[in-house]
Amino acid sequence: MHRPDPHSFYETSQPKTRRLRLKFGVDFERKRIEGEATLEFGDAVQGDLDLDTKGLEILSVKVPGQGPIPWSLGDEDAILGRRLRLALPAGTREVAVQYLTSPEAMALQWLDPAQTEGKQAPFLFSQCQQIHARTLVPCQDTPVVRVSYQAEVTVPEGLTAVMSAGPAGDAPAGPGRHAFRFTMPQPIPTYLLALAVGRLESRDLSPRSRVWAEPETVAAAAWEFAGVEDMILKAEGLFGAYPWDRYDMLVLPPSFPYGGMENPRMTFLTPTLLAGDRSLVDVVAHELAHSWTGNLVTNASMEHFWLNEGFTVWAERRILRILHGTEAEALGWAMGQNALEESLDRFKAEPHLTVLRLHLEGIDPDDAFSSIPYEKGARLVAALEREVGEERFHRFLRDYMDAFRFTSITTEQFCTFVDQQLPGALKAVGADAYLHQPGLPETAPVFQSGQLDRLAALAERWAEGGRPTPDQIAAWTPAELLVYLQKLPRQVTQADCAWLDQHLALMGRGNYEILVEWLALAAAADYEPAFPRIREVLMKVGRMKYLRPLYGALGGHARTRALAREIFAAASPGYHGLSRRVVQGVLEKYPA
Ligand code: BES
Ligand code: ZN
Numbered sequence: 001m002h003r004p005d006p007h008s009f010y011e012t013s014q015p016k017t018r019r020l021r022l023k024f025g026v027d028f029e030r031k032r033i034e035g036e037a038t039l040e041f042g043d044a045v046q047g048d049l050d051l052d053t054k055g056l057e058i059l060s061v062k063v064p065g066q067g068p069i070p071w072s073l074g075d076e077d078a079i080l081g082r083r084l085r086l087a088l089p090a091g092t093r094e095v096a097v098q099y100l101t102s103p104e105a106m107a108l109q110w111l112d113p114a115q116t117e118g119k120q121a122p123f124l125f126s127q128c129q130q131i132h133a134r135t136l137v138p139c140q141d142t143p144v145v146r147v148s149y150q151a152e153v154t155v156p157e158g159l160t161a162v163m164s165a166g167p168a169g170d171a172p173a174g175p176g177r178h179a180f181r182f183t184m185p186q187p188i189p190t191y192l193l194a195l196a197v198g199r200l201e202s203r204d205l206s207p208r209s210r211v212w213a214e215p216e217t218v219a220a221a222a223w224e225f226a227g228v229e230d231m232i233l234k235a236e237g238l239f240g241a242y243p244w245d246r247y248d249m250l251v252l253p254p255s256f257p258y259g260g261m262e263n264p265r266m267t268f269l270t271p272t273l274l275a276g277d278r279s280l281v282d283v284v285a286h287e288l289a290h291s292w293t294g295n296l297v298t299n300a301s302m303e304h305f306w307l308n309e310g311f312t313v314w315a316e317r318r319i320l321r322i323l324h325g326t327e328a329e330a331l332g333w334a335m336g337q338n339a340l341e342e343s344l345d346r347f348k349a350e351p352h353l354t355v356l357r358l359h360l361e362g363i364d365p366d367d368a369f370s371s372i373p374y375e376k377g378a379r380l381v382a383a384l385e386r387e388v389g390e391e392r393f394h395r396f397l398r399d400y401m402d403a404f405r406f407t408s409i410t411t412e413q414f415c416t417f418v419d420q421q422l423p424g425a426l427k428a429v430g431a432d433a434y435l436h437q438p439g440l441p442e443t444a445p446v447f448q449s450g451q452l453d454r455l456a457a458l459a460e461r462w463a464e465g466g467r468p469t470p471d472q473i474a475a476w477t478p479a480e481l482l483v484y485l486q487k488l489p490r491q492v493t494q495a496d497c498a499w500l501d502q503h504l505a506l507m508g509r510g511n512y513e514i515l516v517e518w519l520a521l522a523a524a525a526d527y528e529p530a531f532p533r534i535r536e537v538l539m540k541v542g543r544m545k546y547l548r549p550l551y552g553a554l555g556g557h558a559r560t561r562a563l564a565r566e567i568f569a570a571a572s573p574g575y576h577g578l579s580r581r582v583v584q585g586v587l588e589k590y591p592a
Contacts, residue, residue, distance in 0.1 A: 009074075010052070010142045011050055015088075019150075021037070022151040026161070028110065036098050037097050038064070038097075039096075049085070049086045050085050051141075052141035054080075054082065056082075056134075061095065063088070063094070063096075069088065080131075084097075104577070108125070108136065129192075137193065143191060145190070148184055153182070154177050184265070188264055194266060213251035214251075235292070238292075238394070238397065240401055247265070249267045254542060254543075256271075262312075267288070272541060274510075275512070285323075293311035297404040297405065298408040302368070311377070333447035340372065354376075356435045379434070384425055392422070396422055404417075473503060478513075481504065482511075490521070494526070497521065512546060535563070547582060547586075551586045552586050555586070561590050564590075
């Protein structure tokens with residue numbers, strides 16, 4: 001017996017699920033899904049089958065045509081949930097589980113109408129990565145197992161359901177109910193199962209891409225993401241033909257805890273990307289790039305997460321270079337460096353979480369999350385590219401995609417493949433240090449540009465009175481302004497804050513990266529004029545990337561700590577469970 005993924009009860013000796021047939025009855029009143037999951041094995045199988053579940057109420061387990069079969073639930077593990085062991089009789093080709101999800105299911109956030117843009121109807125969305133699919137469906141919840149799926153989702157009339165799949169028709173389903181059908185023919189890891197239900201409209205952006213959003217935001221979303229087809233073409237130039245047929249996007253309500261989630265055929269996005277100037281569309285480039293690095297070639301478990309994110313960040317920056325040039329790319333790497341240093345600092349007492357090849361037995365993957373697999377990983381990929389040259393690396397990428405398409409692989413499999421295709425390259429870049437040593441190797445690639453140097457030099461002169469001129473400020477792109485703010489000292493005075501706000505018009509920024517960077521500076525300075533805006537942002541937005549630094553920066557003064565606690569008490573019922581946990585962790589570290 002062997003469990004290859006420390007975050008799943010999946011046993012290699014047991015049959016693998018090949019296909020899922022799902023029926024979801026969405027009940028907004030009880031905040032539950034009435035589920036039926038039929039697991040198909042392709043062949044006749046028998047014996048024990050261990051599934052992952054968390055918070056699921058199991059109602060019945062049957063082999064269709066034969067009737068109920070024995071099952072048992074194991075003890076609750078705080079991270080993994082409960083093992084559901086089924087005893088499959090000889091000749092089983094499929095097994096059907098009827099169940100109810102819990103209102104606390106981590107994969108699901110149930111929103112009241114007030115938490116939506118239109119304020120008219122409730123909204124439901126899922127977020128299964130890392131290991132939350134098991135709170136939505138009993139399944140082998142590990143990327144080692146890949147499944148195709150079909151689904152029928154029944155929702156209140158007037159609402160629309162979308163999934164990480166292609167649409168396969170919809171029809172009325174009894175009084176006041178409507179059913180939507182979906183099919184995902186390609187095999188995916190369960191963390192890419194995704195569902196959203198709400199008042200939704202769509203706008204076509206190209207023959208193979210459209211954006212979904214609430215009616216109130218769909219026009220703004222269509223404008224912001226109008227360049228998506230161009231990005232798809234550039235990504236295809238890097239990786240080969242787009243493998244998932246359509247690339248659609250869904251803009252969620254602001255409590256969505258991430259910037260974006262690469263659900264296949266339906267990327268989920270935070271509405272904070274709607275800056276009004278297309279300045280945050282690199283997140284779309286990132287989620288799109290996951291169509292290859294992550295969704296086509298997938299990490300075998302969270303211990304190899306860098307294979308997903310490191311490659312994707314590298315690809316995102318490469319697309320940025322192709323679309324906007326090397327100066328823009330260098331700014332992207334600089335923002336990444338900033339995030340990497342923050343994460344290395346946050347994990348300074350946990351150096352084992354700063355290696356790329358992680359060991360996560362007994363560790364909740366959400367607690368191990370940081371920018372390290374992203375940025376350290378991307379730097380390893382860039383180092384390999386520099387070592388062998390762009391052309392050879394380009395060919396390598398194509399071969400890598402071909403060799404492992406629709407499979408899930410480990411770091412060790414990746415290294416074996418690199419050793420075959422690019423002999424000596426891993427050793428030459430010192431890959432071992434990235435993979436197995438904490439921190440960032442000193443030899444890691446550095447990304448320089450003239451503008452980056454100028455911004456850094458200007459920010460460095462802040463304390464001695466150096467200030468940007470009005471002409472400089474007027475000429476800055478949002479990315480340049482952001483990098484400048486990131487390079488300012490973390491502790492500025494209240495007079496400095498007043499200067500910054502006045503000359504850079506920071507309080508009214510629609511670009512959340514800039515707004516939050518500024519509000520964190522202001523919070524750390526105990527700058528009272530920013531308090532109302534801080535409250536507004538924290539009451540509305542649930543994106544963890546913003547909550548962590550903002551609540552963190554509020555920890556520096558008695559008055560801002562009191563403000564943070566008061567805001568959290570009011571805001572936390574509206575936060576996603578993941579976001580609530582992150583903020584609780586930040587508040588617990590405040591001095592008493
Ligand atoms: N797959 C991630 C989001 C994720 C990671 C969800 C881990 C759950 C667990 C997604 O591709 C991502 O990385 N999103 C980033 C944006 C990106 C530009 C770095 C985010 O949400 O900020
Ligand atoms: Zn990603």
